[in-house]
Amino acid sequence: MLATDAVPAEMEELDPDQRTALDALVIAAIAWCSPEGQARARARLLMECHGRFERACGASGKGASFPDFLDRLAKAPVGELLPGPTSRSKLWNARLLEDDGSAAPILTRLAMEASEQDQQVPGTGADLRHLHSVLRALGKLPSGTRLSRITAEAVQHAVFRALQQAGFTAYTEGRHALITQPVLARRALARHTQLVDLGVYTAISPMRQFAGWWAPCPFCRWTMRAVPRGRHAADLSCEDIRHTERGARFRMALQEGQWRLTPAGGEIREAPQLRPVEGQVALSYGLWQWIVLPGLLEVELKHRAEKAGAHVHLWPYGDSYDLHITKNGVTWRVDVKTWADPQGIAERMREDPEGCAGLIVVIPEHLGGYVGVLARVLGPHGARVLTDVSLIAEVSTA
Numbered sequence: 001m002l003a004t005d006a007v008p009a010e011m012e013e014l015d016p017d018q019r020t021a022l023d024a025l026v027i028a029a030i031a032w033c034s035p036e037g038q039a040r041a042r043a044r045l046l047m048e049c050h051g052r053f054e055r056a057c058g059a060s061g062k063g064a065s066f067p068d069f070l071d072r073l074a075k076a077p078v079g080e081l082l083p084g085p086t087s088r089s090k091l092w093n094a095r096l097l098e099d100d101g102s103a104a105p106i107l108t109r110l111a112m113e114a115s116e117q118d119q120q121v122p123g124t125g126a127d128l129r130h131l132h133s134v135l136r137a138l139g140k141l142p143s144g145t146r147l148s149r150i151t152a153e154a155v156q157h158a159v160f161r162a163l164q165q166a167g168f169t170a171y172t173e174g175r176h177a178l179i180t181q182p183v184l185a186r187r188a189l190a191r192h193t194q195l196v197d198l199g200v201y202t203a204i205s206p207m208r209q210f211a212g213w214w215a216p217c218p219f220c221r222w223t224m225r226a227v228p229r230g231r232h233a234a235d236l237s238c239e240d241i242r243h244t245e246r247g248a249r250f251r252m253a254l255q256e257g258q259w260r261l262t263p264a265g266g267e268i269r270e271a272p273q274l275r276p277v278e279g280q281v282a283l284s285y286g287l288w289q290w291i292v293l294p295g296l297l298e299v300e301l302k303h304r305a306e307k308a309g310a311h312v313h314l315w316p317y318g319d320s321y322d323l324h325i326t327k328n329g330v331t332w333r334v335d336v337k338t339w340a341d342p343q344g345i346a347e348r349m350r351e352d353p354e355g356c357a358g359l360i361v362v363i364p365e366h367l368g369g370y371v372g373v374l375a376r377v378l379g380p381h382g383a384r385v386l387t388d389v390s391l392i393a394e395v396s397t398a
């Protein structure tokens with residue numbers, strides 16, 4: 001299992017000082033690796049993070065001088081930096097920055113959970129600000145809410161509820177468009193009035209473009225992260241580590257005066273087309289993470305269940321659940337989750353206790369280790385927890 005999958009559940013185990021220290025480390029790491037912003041502003045932000053980190057460490061002996069803080073930020077795993085009791089969790093062994101100083105996948109995920117100083121963070125900060133403004137516009141987030149209070153559940157709920165107001169057909173079309181077109185030409189967006197009103201699309205993040213160009217991940221079609229390698233080259237890769245491992249990673253360089261992508265490994269042989277940043281809009285990180293990624297699994301499960309001989313409805317009855325599967329008189333009501341956040345899922349279940357009796361919560365196979373803990377939270381509400389593989393196995397044998 002990857003550290004990024006474990007984040008929400010493991011964050012729950014941190015004590016308040018560890019949480020404050022981690023927030024300071026995350027913001028410092030983002031500021032450290034972000035190409036944006038003035039040097040002086042970044043230095044000031046780093047120093048402020050150092051101060052917050054020191055206060056959180058108190059007398060724990062984990063405090064450090066400013067240069068030492070930066071050095072450990074770049075090299076040490078999270079567990080060596082945090083004050084208080086240690087844990088054997090994956091998060092403890094994870095590093096926030098790669099050897100070359102770029103953001104590790106867990107850093108982006110953690111940045112979504114970091115609090116309070118988000119408005120000052122360049123790069124990822126733009127994503128966070130956008131998510132904030134979408135939620136505020138949808139009336140789901142009083143101003144001043146700590147980012148750590150934003151859960152995947154809250155984001156999905158707010159966006160889907162707002163889409164529903166446009167009516168059932170517009171809802172289904174809008175949700176499908178969000179999943180399959182996470183980046184759009186501004187002109188194409190104008191055709192989806194329900195999405196224009198939501199304000200979910202925004203300019204392409206400076207962290208996901210280079211020299212005025214961006215490229216879609218071959219698996220999720222969202223903007224890949226661009227890490228400059230000098231002025232004449234960049235490495236592009238998907239923020240989803242599984243997509244990167246399968247081949248969503250490319251080198252961008254000039255060839256005969258033209259920018260071109262070449263594959264940097266994995267199963268992908270043909271690089272996607274570079275596209276101009278100008279005139280295009282994209283979903284921000286949070287919406288990609290919490291709407292596009294689960295959405296791709298929902299759409300894929302529909303195809304797999306149909307191949308297994310079932311009849312499938314995507315997103316029946318609006319926002320109540322994701323897939324309605326029937327075969328030979330057996331019915332599965334399925335809710336898909338691509339993150340292991342028992343707290344967030346349980347909160348949502350409490351909001352609608354009747355809705356989850358007989359519900360099946362499906363998580364991807366790589367999160368199989370969370371089936372037990374989720375089942376303990378959801379079992380009393382009458383819901384079952386399965387991985388996608390076991391769901392399809394059940395449907396096949398019905």
Ligand SMILES: [Zn+2]
Pocket residue numbers: 217218219220221222238239240243248
């Ligand atoms: Zn991807």
